[in-house]
Amino acid sequence: MSTEKAIEVIQLTQKFGKFTAVDHVSFEIPRGEIFGLLGPNGAGKTTTIRMLCGILTPTSGEARVMGFDVARQSEEVKQRIGYMSQKFSLYNDLTVQENLDFYANLYSVPREKFASRLKELIEMAGLRGHEKQLVASLSGAWRQRLALACAIVHEPPMLFLDEPTAGVDPVSRREFWDMIYNLAGQGVSVLATTHYMDEAEFCNVIGMMYRSRLIALDDPDSLKEKMRGMLFEIDCREPGRAEEILKDLPFTHDVALHGVLLHVVVSAEKEKRELEKALQSNGIAMKRIERVLPSLEDVFVSLVEDEDRPQMREEIE
Amino acid sequence: MSQGFRRMATIVRKEWLHIIRDPRTLGLVIIMPVMMLILMGYAVANDVEDIPLAVADLSHTDASRSLVDKFTASGFYMFTHTAQSENEILDMLDAGTVKAGLYIPEDFGRNISTGGTGTIQFYIDGSNPTVAQTAQLAAETISQSTSQEILIQRLERSGAGLTIRLPVDARVRYLYNPNLKKMNFMIPGLVAVILQIQTLLLTAFAIVREREQGTLEQLIVTPVRSWELMLGKILPFVLVALVNVAMTVAVGAIWFGVEVAGSYILLFGLSLIFLLGSLGLGVLISNISQTQMQAMYMASFIMLPSFILSGLLYPRENMPWLAYYAGFFLPVTYFLEIVRGIMLKGVGFVTLWSWIWPMAVFSIVVFFASVLMFRKRI
Numbered sequence: 237m238s239t240e241k242a243i244e245v246i247q248l249t250q251k252f253g254k255f256t257a258v259d260h261v262s263f264e265i266p267r268g269e270i271f272g273l274l275g276p277n278g279a280g281k282t283t284t285i286r287m288l289c290g291i292l293t294p295t296s297g298e299a300r301v302m303g304f305d306v307a308r309q310s311e312e313v314k315q316r317i318g319y320m321s322q323k324f325s326l327y328n329d330l331t332v333q334e335n336l337d338f339y340a341n342l343y344s345v346p347r348e349k350f351a352s353r354l355k356e357l358i359e360m361a362g363l364r365g366h367e368k369q370l371v372a373s374l375s376g377a378w379r380q381r382l383a384l385a386c387a388i389v390h391e392p393p394m395l396f397l398d399e400p401t402a403g404v405d406p407v408s409r410r411e412f413w414d415m416i417y418n419l420a421g422q423g424v425s426v427l428a429t430t431h432y433m434d435e436a437e438f439c440n441v442i443g444m445m446y447r448s449r450l451i452a453l454d455d456p457d458s459l460k461e462k463m464r465g466m467l468f469e470i471d472c473r474e475p476g477r478a479e480e481i482l483k484d485l486p487f488t489h490d491v492a493l494h495g496v497l498l499h500v501v502v503s504a505e506k507e508k509r510e511l512e513k514a515l516q517s518n519g520i521a522m523k524r525i526e527r528v529l530p531s532l533e534d535v536f537v538s539l540v541e542d543e544d545r546p547q548m549r550e551e552i553e
Numbered sequence: 554m555s556q557g558f559r560r561m562a563t564i565v566r567k568e569w570l571h572i573i574r575d576p577r578t579l580g581l582v583i584i585m586p587v588m589m590l591i592l593m594g595y596a597v598a599n600d601v602e603d604i605p606l607a608v609a610d611l612s613h614t615d616a617s618r619s620l621v622d623k624f625t626a627s628g629f630y631m632f633t634h635t636a637q638s639e640n641e642i643l644d645m646l647d648a649g650t651v652k653a654g655l656y657i658p659e660d661f662g663r664n665i666s667t668g669g670t671g672t673i674q675f676y677i678d679g680s681n682p683t684v685a686q687t688a689q690l691a692a693e694t695i696s697q698s699t700s701q702e703i704l705i706q707r708l709e710r711s712g713a714g715l716t717i718r719l720p721v722d723a724r725v726r727y728l729y730n731p732n733l734k735k736m737n738f739m740i741p742g743l744v745a746v747i748l749q750i751q752t753l754l755l756t757a758f759a760i761v762r763e764r765e766q767g768t769l770e771q772l773i774v775t776p777v778r779s780w781e782l783m784l785g786k787i788l789p790f791v792l793v794a795l796v797n798v799a800m801t802v803a804v805g806a807i808w809f810g811v812e813v814a815g816s817y818i819l820l821f822g823l824s825l826i827f828l829l830g831s832l833g834l835g836v837l838i839s840n841i842s843q844t845q846m847q848a849m850y851m852a853s854f855i856m857l858p859s860f861i862l863s864g865l866l867y868p869r870e871n872m873p874w875l876a877y878y879a880g881f882f883l884p885v886t887y888f889l890e891i892v893r894g895i896m897l898k899g900v901g902f903v904t905l906w907s908w909i910w911p912m913a914v915f916s917i918v919v920f921f922a923s924v925l926m927f928r929k930r931i
Contacts (some may be wrong), residue, residue, distance in 0.1 A: 289774050311776060319774040323767035327567070329574040341563035342775045344556045386771075420667075 242394055242425035243288065248297035250283050252451040257283040259448040260297065265427065265441060267393075270420050273429040274536065279445040281429035281534045282322065284349060285398050289319045290429070292545055302394050303427075315343075320386035322399045324379045326386065328372040332363055335386055343390035357385040362413065369479030377408035384415065386426075395419065397428040401435060413438045433533040451539050452551070456532060463490050463501075463535050464542075468508060470498040470515075478520050485514055490541050492534075499534055560777045564785025568759065572789060582755065586747045586797045588802050593743055594809055602628055604688050607651040609636035614662025616671065618695050620699055624655065629691040642676055652678045653688050654712075665703060684835065740811040741896040742865040742889050745800045748824065749831050749885045750852075751797055755790050756835030759847040765844060779927040787832045791825070794832075798824045814899030820892070823909065827888045828917030834884075836923035859885045884919075887912035 243265040250258040258280040263269045271282045286292040286402060288301055291311035298305065304312040326335050336354050345353055358364050361381035371379060380400065390396060397416070401409045413435070422428055428439070436442050437456055444452040444459075452459060472478050475498050482491045484502055487510065490501040508525060515522050530538075572579055580615060606624060624630045634651055636642045642654035654676035661671040675692050679685040701719070758902050763769040772782060798821065805811045813820060834855060842848040862880040869880050880886045890908045894900045902909070 286770075291770055291773050314776045317774065319771065321767055325766065325768040325771035327571070327768060328766075330567070330570055334570060338563060338567050339775070342560055342772075342777050344559060344776070385629060483658050 240267055242269070242302060243271070244298075244300040245258060245284075245288075246298045248284065248287060248299050250280075250287055250292060251295045254450050258287070261445075261450045262297075262448060263443055263453050265425065267425050268420065268423050270416065270426045270438065271441045271443065272436045273427065273443045273445060274431070274433065274532070275429075275445035276431060280448040281445055282398055284445070285319075285396050287394055289317060290314060301418065312421055313389075316392055317394045317396060318390070318392040319396045320383050320387040320398065320400055324383035324401060326379060326383055327370045329370065331368050331370055332358070332374070332382055333367040333530045335382060339386040340389045345390055350510055353389065353391075357389060361385045373424065377387060377404050377412075380404050380408070381415070384412070390418070393410050393424060395426045397426065398432070399429055401430065401432065404470050409435070420448065426432050431534065433531065436532050442532070444539060445545055446536075451543055452535075458531050459532065459535050463538055465501045465503050465538075466505065467506065467528055467530045467534055468500045468502065468511065468525055469494075469528045470500060470511070470522060471496070472498065472515060472520050472522040474520055477518075478515060481514060481518050481520070482511065485510070490538055492537055494533075499528075501534070501538060527550060557778065561589050561785045564777070568786055568789040571759075572793070577815065582751070582793060583796065583800070586751055586801050590740070590743050590801050590804055591808060592742060594805075597826055602639040603631040604629055604684060605633040605651050606630040607634040607636050607642050607645045607654045608632055608657070609642055609655070610657045611659045612657045612661035612663075613638075614666075616662045616665045616703075617657045618655065620673070620695075621655065623695050623699055624692075627691055627695055634734040639674065646676055646678055649678075652681075652684060653692075661781055668707065689920060708853065734927060736809055737811050737891070737897060739865075739895050740809050741892040742803040742863075744798065744805060744896075745827075745885055745889045745892045746859055746863065746865050747801060748794060748798060748827070749888075750856055751832040752790060752794050752828055753835045753838070753852050753855060754849075755793065755834060756787060756832045757838045757842065757852055758845055759786055759790070760836060760839035761842050761845050761848045764839070770840065780924050783836060783924050783927055787829075787836070790832060791828055794828050795821065795824065802896075811896065813896050815895035820895045823888070823891050823905075823912075824893075826909075826913050827891075827915050830884045830912070830919045833920035833923040837919065837926060840923070840926045855883075859883055862886070863889050865889060881911070884912050884915045887915070 241264050242371070243263070245261060245263050247260045248258060248264055249256065249260050251483075261280070261284060273284065275281050284294065287294045288299055288306055290306050290313055293307055298307075300306070301313045302316045304316070305315055330338070333354075336357060338352060340350060358367060361378075361380065361384065363382060363385075366374070366378070371382065374382065384397075385401070396550070400416075401412055404412065409432075416426055416428070416438070428435075430436060440455060442449050442454065442456055442459060454462070470478070475493060475496055478498055479491050479493055482488050482498065485501055488500055488509050490499075491505070492499050502508075502511070505527075508527075512522065512525060572607045573584075596773055608621055608624075610621060613748075621632065625632045631655065634645055636645065636654070636656075639656045642651075642656055646653045646654055656674040656676070658672065658674075661673060665671040673696070675696075677685050677688045677692070760769070763772065802813060802820070806813065838848050838851040838855075842851055858879070862869070862872075862876055863886040864880065867875055869886070872880070891905050891912070894905050894908070898904075
């Protein structure tokens, strides 16, 4: 073992024809961390995870998982990772038990541990009493937990989760993350992609991907602190019209609707007065304005703005 | 038990569960080839006989009546309609009520009895060449043999007590298919082609389905090796395909009366070799198809030539050279010769060797190519 890193990625790139899906991405994740890869659909998260799991061969760059090169030592990598894809890839016409048996055999779980390991997983996934049920008849949340059980049947030290909570209700999502925390507590390193910003709060380290590039990498609090300017939350009438008005002001960096509330980013505290004035003069009644801590979503939106600005300028010129 | 074998056995067990969990598809897989054999057996192996014939006999003589009898007695024609004129015959041909017409003019009997030539007019519907060819051949043979008989009668009558014998008498004996039944030729061929379709589609679907479901991605992440996965997916279908061979051969024998003249062991052994190549082709198709729809299209590129270029329907010797040589690229061409050889001629391994080795080479190459190609996807 050369390093204490779970993942090392250096200038990793994947091209599909002319389209660059992942563009010179580099990062390092220490062992035992939960790393969240955030970004909108099509940002390159799934492609990154697929390269790390050995499903896709990188066009250029290097990646090491648990100290093994994904391109040259894929067999060593495969023994040490668990992977749960977006679709919860289970066999619908097989039972819970049969799916688990199948993956346990493929991963050559030793015979003497076989029965006890499977029992343990069924307990963990809360599927006791449903062993003989066909997967087709399971709900989304149960399928998700079974897929996780199948992915960790061989007790891998590294777990990849690609959109693990897509299409699952909020309560089950929370339960699922509890399971992930448990695994992390046992020393398992986790890399999860998601486009739910609230879910990213569960992660120790966050990488934000946008347009095939990694635009930020840090823990959630540092990311929020590093966000440029100040964030004000405004509760007012006609938030839609207010958004348009505030956007046109020269000193607002970013204005975005969060439900019925407006999030406005400005450079300094003193501009709070200017915001109030602008709304007043347009006859919009304001109930409340206060400075708030940015959410990861605010951070992401702000970063994306910064990304897009130079390009927009280019296009205009 | 090695880990590799355990993984392969795991895949086999899972494929087997897929097969038995879906009894409707299993039923189709087992019954379809038999249904196809029965349907296509009747459709394709239809011998030309009892062609409906309209007769306009204006001569009304013994000579004309015996000529008509000869036509009906041949078995090729069935006297279905009587006409009064040439035009009436043409109308019936237009309407499709008859496929052939015989017009015997008024002076036919007189001309023959006076030693002249009795002219008859014969019409054939040429729209179906197979029927037309048979009809023409039969009509020529019948009129020639009638002419010969009349000539002999005339000579015998003129020469005092002279017995006339034909100078040449060619006797033809058909080997292997004594009654020249097309059925005997078609059934073994259909067994081969149906097997080709069955294996091609089943494997292609079995792999592409996993790609569509996303489970293939999951399998790629496991330590399973490509050859373990391939063999594991193919083996259950080898069993299914062998059941298909047994059932189609049995139906050929029981339903159509086409018995296997040669060795069953040889037939099944060589079927197995053919199957490997055919299943490998299925895997190759699934490698380049993303959806079952695409796989279906790809498969039809192999299936259609299998019907036409392999020699199933038409003898390859009569094909244009391009089509003839293209047939050599289809494994089913060799297998067809082998199955026909074993089922009809009852010949053995040594005689069939020139067909066996190209098929075996093809199967091995395709099989290993498919394993290697599959590896690239991992």
